[in-house]
Amino acid sequence: MTIAKWAGQRACLALSGTLLAVSAWAQDLDQVTFGTSWYAQAEHGGFYQALATGIYEDYGLDVSIEMGGPQVNGMQLLLAGRIDFNMGYPIGNINAVAEDLPAVTVAASMQGDPQALLAHPWVESFEQMQAEDLPIYVATSAHSTFWPWLKAEFGFTDDDIRPYTFSVAPFLNNENIVQQGYISSEPFAMMQGGVEPNIFLFADYGYPAYATTIETTQRLIDENPDVVRRFVQASMEGWASYLQDPAPGNALIQQDNPEMTDEQIEFGLAQMAEYGLVVGGDAAEMGIGVMTEERWQATYDFMVEAGLISADVDLSKAYTLEFLPDPPVMP
Numbered sequence: 365m366t367i368a369k370w371a372g373q374r375a376c377l378a379l380s381g382t383l384l385a386v387s388a389w390a391q392d393l394d395q396v397t398f399g400t401s402w403y404a405q406a407e408h409g410g411f412y413q414a415l416a417t418g419i420y421e422d423y424g425l426d427v428s429i430e431m432g433g434p435q436v437n438g439m440q441l442l443l444a445g446r447i448d449f450n451m452g453y454p455i456g457n458i459n460a461v462a463e464d465l466p467a468v469t470v471a472a473s474m475q476g477d478p479q480a481l482l483a484h485p486w487v488e489s490f491e492q493m494q495a496e497d498l499p500i501y502v503a504t505s506a507h508s509t510f511w512p513w514l515k516a517e518f519g520f521t522d523d524d525i526r527p528y529t530f531s532v533a534p535f536l537n538n539e540n541i542v543q544q545g546y547i548s549s550e551p552f553a554m555m556q557g558g559v560e561p562n563i564f565l566f567a568d569y570g571y572p573a574y575a576t577t578i579e580t581t582q583r584l585i586d587e588n589p590d591v592v593r594r595f596v597q598a599s600m601e602g603w604a605s606y607l608q609d610p611a612p613g614n615a616l617i618q619q620d621n622p623e624m625t626d627e628q629i630e631f632g633l634a635q636m637a638e639y640g641l642v643v644g645g646d647a648a649e650m651g652i653g654v655m656t657e658e659r660w661q662a663t664y665d666f667m668v669e670a671g672l673i674s675a676d677v678d679l680s681k682a683y684t685l686e687f688l689p690d691p692p693v694m695p
Contacts, residue, residue: 392424393421393424393425393426394424394425394426394588394591394594395425395426395428396420396425396426396427396428396448396449396591396595397427397428397429397430397446397447397448397449398411398427398428398429398430398447398448398449398450398451398595399429399430399431399432399436399438399441399442399446399447399449399450399451400429400430400431400432400438400451401432401438401451401452401453401576402431402432402433403431403432403433403620403621403623403624404429404431404616404617404618404620404621404624405548405549405617405621405624405628405629405632406548406610406614406617406628406629406631406632406633406636407474407478407546407548407576407632407636408429408451408576408617409603409606409610409613409614409617409633410473410599410600410602410603410604410605410606410607410613410642410652411429411451411599411602412429412602412606412613412614412616412617412620413602413603413605413606413610413612413613414427414598414599414601414602414603414605415427415429415602415613415616416612416613416615416616417602417605417612417613419598419601419602419605420595420598420602422598423594423595423597423598424594425591425594425595425598427595429616429620430447431620431621432451438450438451438452438579439452439456439460439465439467439579442467442579442580442581443460443465443466443467443581445581448580448584448591448595449578449579449580449595450467450578450579450580451576451577451578451579452467452469452577452578452579453477453509453573453574453575453577454469454472454573454574454577454660454663454682454683455508455509455573455663455667455672457469457577457579457682457683458663458664458667458673458677458679458682459508459672459673460682461677461678461679461681461682462673462674462677466581466582466583466681467579467580467581467582467682468579468580468581468582468585468681468682468683468684469574469577469578469579469655469682469683469684470578470579470580470585470592470596470683470684470686470687470688471577471578471596471599471600471653471654471655471687471688472574472575472576472577472578472653472654472655473575473576473577473578473599473600473603473642473652473653474574474575474576474636474641474642475567475574475640475641475642475643475644475645475646475647475654476565476566476567476568476571476574476575476639476640476641476644476645477510477566477567477571477573477574477575478546478547478548478565478567478575478635478636478639478641479509479510479544479545479546479565479566479571479575480544480545480546480547480563480564480565480566481493481500481514481542481543481544481545481564481566482535482542482543482544482545482550482551482554482561482562482563482564483498483542483561483562483564484535484539484540484541484559484561484562485559485560485561485562486539487542487562488562490514490518490520490564490569491518493520493524493542494518494519494520494524496540497524498524498540498541498542499524499525499526499540499541499542500520500524500525500526500542500543500544501525501526501527501528501529501534501535501541501542501543501544502525502526502527502528502543502544503527503528503530503544504527506525506528506544508672509573510544510566510571511525512666512670512671512672513566513571513666513670514566515670516666516669516670517569517570518569528543528544532545532550532553532554532557535554535559535561536554536557536558536559547563547565547635547639548631548632548635548636549628549632551563551631551635552627552628552631552632565639567639567641568639572659572662572663572666573663574655574659574663575641578595578596578599578653580592582681585684589686589687592687593687596653596687596688596689597689597693599653600651600652600653600689600693601689601693603642603652603653603693604652604693604694604695607633607637607642607643607695610629610633614626614629617629642695643695646659647695648695650692651688651689651691651692651693651694652689652692652693652694652695653688653689653693654688654692655683655685655688656685657685660679660682660683661679664677664679664682
C-alpha cells in the first residue's frame with residue numbers, strides 16, 4: 365500500500381467516528397521493534413518523538429524501541445529476527461554485505477557522522493597534532509571505521525594511537541591528549557570538567573559516512589515493503605517534529621534512560637543543530653533521511669582503498685533509495 369493510500373484510509377477511519385472503527389484500527393496496527401545503537405539520548409530523538417506524539421500509530425505502526433548498549437549487537441539481533449529495524453552505520457552495513465548478510469539500509473537520519481577528534485584549546489589542526497606528536501586515544505572499532513580514513517587523508521600513523529577507555533578523565537588531566545568522541549556527548553563531559561575542547565568533526569573534513577541510519581532485512585523488504593515505507597516516513601516526520609518541539613520525545617528518552625539530564629539533552633540538540641547533522645548537507649534541499657548513490661559510493665571507495673573490503677563486494681546490496689519519503693520531509 366502506498367503512503368497516499370494509507371493516508372486516505374486513515375482519513376476515512378477518522379471520519380467514521382465509530383467505536384467499532386477505532387477498535388478495528390487499533391487491532392490493525394503492525395507491530396514493529398526498532399533497536400537503537402546506544403542508551404537513549406538526543407541523537408535518537410526523532411524516533412522517540414514519533415512514538416511519543418503518535419506519528420507511528422498514525423501510520424498504522426505499533427512501535428517499540430529497544431535501547432542498545434555496550435553488550436548489544438544490533439546487527440545480530442536484526443538478522444536473527446529479534447528486531448525489525450536497527451539503528452546502523454553504513455560501514456557496518458557494507459561489512460555485513462561483504463559477509464553475505466542480508467542487511468539493507470533504507471534511510472539516514474544524520475547526514476554527517478557525529479564522530480570527531482577532540483583536543484585542548486591550544487591545538488588548532490590535524491597537522492599540529494602530528495607536528496607536536498600528540499597521543500590520540502581511539503577505540504578498537506576505529507581501526508575499521510574512521511582511523512584508516514584519517515591515515516589516508518591526513519597522514520596519521522598507528523604509532524600515534526593509544527587505547528581509548530571511554531572516559532574523559534585522561535583528557536582532563538593532560539592537555540597534550542587528543543581523543544575521539546561524539547560532538548554531542550564527550551564535549552559536554554569535558555566542559556563539565558572545566559575544558560572546552562576544540563572539535564574536529566570528521567564530516568567537516570570529508571568523511572563520507574552517514575550516521576544513525578535505519579537498517580532492515582532483505583526479507584522484510586521482500587515480504588512487507590509497505591511496513592518499511594511507513595516506518596521510514598513516520599520516523600523522518602518524527603525528526604521534523606522533534607527539532608521543532610523536542611519535549612515529548614525527551615520525556616520518553618529520560619524514561620528509558622533516567623541518567624540523561626535535561627542539560628545533556630539540550631547540549632546534544634544544540635550540537636546537532638550547530639553542525640547540521642540532521643538537516644544539513646543534502647537534507648536541506650532533499651529532505652530529512654535522504655541518501656544518495658554518490659555518498660554511498662564515496663564510503664565504499666574509501667573502504668576499498670583502505671583495504672577494509674575487497675573491490676568485488678556488491679555495494680548495491682547494502683542500501684536502497686526506494687523507501688525514502690516521497691514527497692520529502694523537509695526541515
